[in-house]
Amino acid sequence: MFNQIPFQDPVMFKNAFLSSPTAVGSYSPSAECINLKAKAGSYEEDPRKRTTDPIVTGTSVLAIKYEGGVMMAADTLASYGSLARYRNVQRIRTISNNTLIGAGGEYSDFQEIMLTLDDLVRQDENANDGHHLQPKEFFSYLTRVMYNRRNKFDPLFNQLVLAGVSKVRDPVAPNTSTTQVFLGQVDYNGTYFEDNTIATGYGAYIARPLLRKAYKPKMTEKEARDVLEDCMRVMYYRDARALNRVQFARVGVRREEGGSGELVLDIAEPIELKTEWRHTEKALGYPKPTDDSSG
């Protein structure tokens, strides 16, 4: 339709533009805000046709890079408001053999995202062209999905953490490849960024400073795991919607001496974190009177 309008005629172009359906809150060609009121019965207006509030939710996801890979952690809880309802859910999943995704927020939206990503991976494999989607590419796709849903006022209520490794051919020295490690997050607004440490939800306030302090380049896998475990414990102490049943996942390239490196991707079985709730001297900050029987 736009092809038929003379390009030079701004008046005709504007009228044609305005008479075609446009999204709520969009811009006209002259940068005026138009369509500020949603049409009656549209999904923007009708709360039954879009996500308004998350119902069954997961809390924080933490992740930290180590040398050759990324370690991610999340608890296995999906809360129903203040009720700790589903206590054995998988909030970290694998997308392909070199990419992990962790999600906080609305669990049903995460399930939907997984179906979409599984379809994407299947299509990619069926193409059979020797190329496979890389972590950065999944990430890019997710940022577009999240942002576009937000623009329709029907967001996928998640904070997603994406981690993965890819072999990148060295342009200077052929036949050698380096491992590129990817870690990023994208949320329900479509805001995205990459970093060496990631923490979503309450973890952003509580765990992020701890992760940032502990992070150093070329950490070992064990160091990363210890940091994450400590942070998950703090999260359980401080986040009222957390659980002490957590899963650690890692994706990385394990490099043997002089070898090319073997790809490692696994999500461990959930473990229970040991916690200390007693009012010990360490916790109180002062010594407790010894003759007093109260703890």
Place this chain on the structure above:
Amino acid sequence: MASIGTGYDLSSTTYSPDGRIFQVEYAHKAVENSGTAIALRVKDGVVFAVEKIVVSKMLEPTSNRRIHTVDSHIGMAISGLVADGRQLVNRGRSEATQYRDFYGIPITGKVLAERISNFIQVYTLYGVVRPFGCAVLVGCVDKKGPQLYMVDPSGSCYGYYGCAIGKGTRAAKTELEKLDLANMTAREAVKQAARIIYSVHDDVKDKSFVLELSWVCEETKNLHQFVPDELKAAAEEEAKAAKDREESGGD
């Protein structure tokens, strides 16, 4: 080809007096003139082998694939007009995706084969379109075990233990009937499939060919994949040796 059906062969909407639809039969000819494709349904899986006739040395060997994956556990091998076959593969893929969306489980081989055959059959009803000039072999492993179906340009679909389509069909079928497919493993079937393709390949009429080998079996965790390079190389060597023996023995 001599035109046997003069007058009754101009459109798929016309029957001949002896009840044939010539356009569909001509479509079968397109399949018969194309490189052979065979499939073997064995104890633990299905193996596909296609004789991909190479018309020019400039062609990159892995391009113009004749075997495709539908969903993740189903293989489709094409014989005939490859472009028509690609349409069928795409249709199969979208049927599989829709089925997954609707039922929440991967599509079964029988259902997919039936969907494809119904799709092909529609193109034999109207004069405004032409029938598909290709036949496909559909094989998978699902909860009923390994399955193999063949759908031809008329849209008829049958289940097979071993099937061949394309120019070497007659010779290939004879070879397949000699095999004990029910008790064979997929690994063994890969070697047999390669051997059969090499033996039915006509060196005189067609110059060189590229062998495409794929399988879906227990070893691949019921995913349809191309046979790994080492196994393929071993199978081809044995096939070439068997052909040489046959030729020198026959003289």
